[in-house]
Amino acid sequence: MTSFDSSPQLSVWRALLALAVVFVMLATTGWTAVRHNRGDASPLQAALSAWERGSIDGHALPDPDSSAGRLSHFFASLDGQQRDRLAARYPLAVGNMNGAPATLRYRANHIALGQARKVERERMHDKRLSPVGKQEAERRMKRFGVMMRPGRHVIAFDPMGSGRMAEVFGDLDKAQRVSVVVPGVDTNVLTFERTFRKYSAPVGMAKALYRAERSAKPRARTAVIAWADYTAPVGIGVDAATAMRAEDGAVRLDSMVRGLPGKAPVALYCHSYGSVVCGVAARRLPSRVSDIAVAGSPGMRADRAGQLGTGARIWATRDSDDWIQDVPYMEVGGLGHGADPVSGGFGARVLSAAGAVGHTGYFEPGTESLRNFAEIGTGSYHGVRCASGDAGCRKGISDSAVA
Numbered sequence: 001m002t003s004f005d006s007s008p009q010l011s012v013w014r015a016l017l018a019l020a021v022v023f024v025m026l027a028t029t030g031w032t033a034v035r036h037n038r039g040d041a042s043p044l045q046a047a048l049s050a051w052e053r054g055s056i057d058g059h060a061l062p063d064p065d066s067s068a069g070r071l072s073h074f075f076a077s078l079d080g081q082q083r084d085r086l087a088a089r090y091p092l093a094v095g096n097m098n099g100a101p102a103t104l105r106y107r108a109n110h111i112a113l114g115q116a117r118k119v120e121r122e123r124m125h126d127k128r129l130s131p132v133g134k135q136e137a138e139r140r141m142k143r144f145g146v147m148m149r150p151g152r153h154v155i156a157f158d159p160m161g162s163g164r165m166a167e168v169f170g171d172l173d174k175a176q177r178v179s180v181v182v183p184g185v186d187t188n189v190l191t192f193e194r195t196f197r198k199y200s201a202p203v204g205m206a207k208a209l210y211r212a213e214r215s216a217k218p219r220a221r222t223a224v225i226a227w228a229d230y231t232a233p234v235g236i237g238v239d240a241a242t243a244m245r246a247e248d249g250a251v252r253l254d255s256m257v258r259g260l261p262g263k264a265p266v267a268l269y270c271h272s273y274g275s276v277v278c279g280v281a282a283r284r285l286p287s288r289v290s291d292i293a294v295a296g297s298p299g300m301r302a303d304r305a306g307q308l309g310t311g312a313r314i315w316a317t318r319d320s321d322d323w324i325q326d327v328p329y330m331e332v333g334g335l336g337h338g339a340d341p342v343s344g345g346f347g348a349r350v351l352s353a354a355g356a357v358g359h360t361g362y363f364e365p366g367t368e369s370l371r372n373f374a375e376i377g378t379g380s381y382h383g384v385r386c387a388s389g390d391a392g393c394r395k396g397i398s399d400s401a402v403a
Contacts, residue, residue: 042160043116047092054090056082064093068259071099087111096156098259102172109154116159117144136190143189156229156256163189164230166256167203169210170223178264179213179224179377181205181363182253184272185240187232200360202226208363209269212374220378229256233273240273241335243280243301250281258286267291267377268312271362272324275300276337283309291315291376293351295362295369296324299337305347313397315376316341316348317369317387319356342387349393352385 048064055061062074075083083101087094087108094100095109120141124134140163147154147165156166172178183202191201198204206226213222230249233239257266266289270278278292279300292308293315294300305314318325329340341348355367362369368385375383386393 042158044092044096044158044160047090051090051093056086061086064097066099068099068255071097072101072259072261075100075104091115092157095154096158098255100259102153102155102168102261105155106153106168109157110148112157112159113144113148113154116157117141117148119159120144139190143192146193155225156227158229159189161231162234164228165189165192166225166227166229167192167206168223168225169206171221172223172225173261174221175223175262175264176221177223177377177379178260178266179206179209179222179373180227180253180257180266180268181209181224182227182249182268182270182274182277183232184274185233185235187228192226192228197360199363199365202228205269205271205363208365208370209373209377212365212370213377216371216374216383217378217380222377224377225256227253227256230277243276243334243337246273246276246280246301249277250284253277253281254284254286257289260288263288265290265379267293269373269377270294270297272296272298272359275341279308279337282312285310285312287311293317293373293376294341294348295353296322296359297337297341298324298327299329299331299339300341301331301338302346303339304345305341314341314348315351315372315393316346317351317353317356317362317372318342319353319358319361319369321357322359324359349384349395350387351393352387352389354385 051061051064056078062071083104087104088111091108091111095105095112097105120137123129123137124141129137153168154165155168156164158164181202183205187202193203194201199208203226206224210222210224213220213224230252231245233245239245260266268278268289268291270292275294275297276299278294279302282292289310289312291313292310295317297316300308302308308314328336329338330336331338339346342350351369351372353362353367353369356362356364356369361367364370372384375381381394381397384394
C-alpha cells in the first residue's frame with residue numbers, strides 16, 4: 001500500500017531533493033544509526049538461532065541461510081512426520097524458509113501467528129504500555145487472528161517491529177504462472193489488508209489480480225502472492241526518497257522468487273515505492289521472472305529500462321491524475337529514483353490505465369490497468385492494451401510467448 005496521496009506532500013519531495021547535500025551528510029549519521037539498530041534481537045532471529053542448534057532424529061539441520069535449492073532438497077529428504085515436527089518446533093524459522101514446501105510454511109506460520117497473537121493479548125494488559133500502545137497491541141492481536149482463519153495461506157511472517165507478511169492466493173505448487181504484488185510505503189502487518197479502500201492494500205491488490213486472471217483465462221492455473229515481506233518506508237521521509245529500504249527488499253524479493261516451487265514464469269507487479277524495490281532487484285532476479293510491471297512509479301533507480309540488467313519485459317503504467325507524475329524524476333546525491341518509467345526515453349512498454357483513479361487505484365476492478373495486469377499474468381500478451389492506443393507496447397512479443 002502507498003500513502004502518497006496529498007499534493008502538499010509534493011513540496012516535501014522537492015525539498016528533500018533540494019537539500020541533497022544535507023541528507024548525504026545524514027547518511028553517515030542518522031541513516032547509519034538506523035542500519036546499526038537492525039541487529040537487535042527479534043523472535044525470528046531467535047527462531048533461526050534455535051534452528052541452527054537443533055537436529056532431527058540425530059541429524060544436524062542445514063544452515064538456514066543455505067540456498068533455496070539446498071533447503072528444498074533437505075525437506076524433500078524428510079518424511080511427513082519429520083517435517084511437521086520441525087514446523088511445530090521452529091514455526092517462525094520454517095515459515096520464513098525459502099525452499100521449504102509451501103504447505104509446510106503455511107502450517108508453520110499458522111502456529112507462529114497463534115504464538116504472536118498470544119503475545120499481543122498479554123501486551124494489551126501490560127501496565128507499562130500507554131493507552132495507545134495497548135490499542136496497537138489489540139489491533140495486532142486481531143490482525144493475527146484474522147490471518148489464522150481457515151483458507152489463509154501465509155507464506156512469510158515476522159512480527160518484529162511493524163511486521164512483515166506475505167500471503168498466497170491459488171495453488172502455488174500447481175501454478176503454471178505466478179504473479180507477485182510488491183507494494184510501497186506504509187506497508188506493515190496492520191495495513192496488509194483493509195476493509196475501506198481495500199484495493200489499495202496488498203491483500204486487496206492480490207485478490208483482485210487473482211480474480212482478474214481467472215476471469216481472463218478461466219482454465220489457466222495461476223497463483224498470486226501479496227508480498228509485503230520487506231520493511232517498507234514510513235511516509236515520504238528520507239527512506240522513501242532513497243533506495244535504502246529497496247536494497248534490503250530486493251535481496252528478500254530475489255530470495256523469495258528463487259524459493260518458489262516449480263519452474264513457472266513469474267510476473268512482478270510493483271506499485272509506487274515497490275517499483276524501486278523491483279528496479280533494484282531486477283539485475284539479480286532469476287530468468288524465470290518474465291515480466292516486471294510498475295504502476296505509479298517514482299522511478300526504478302535507472303535512466304533506461306536497458307540499465308536494469310534483466311531479460312524480463314518491462315511494463316509501466318500511470319493514471320493521468322496520479323500525483324506521482326509531479327515528483328522530480330531524477331537521482332541527486334542518492335535521493336530520487338531516476339527517470340520516469342512511462343516516459344518515451346525510458347523504453348518500457350507503456351500500458352493503458354484507463355479507469356484508474358489516483359495513486360492507489362491501479363488494482364480496482366474494472367480498470368484497464370488491472371485488466372492489463374491479468375493479461376500479462378496469464379501470458380495473454382496479445383490482449384494487452386497500450387497507453388498509446390495502438391499495438392506499440394506489444395511490439396516484439398511473438399505468439400510463441402503467449403502461454
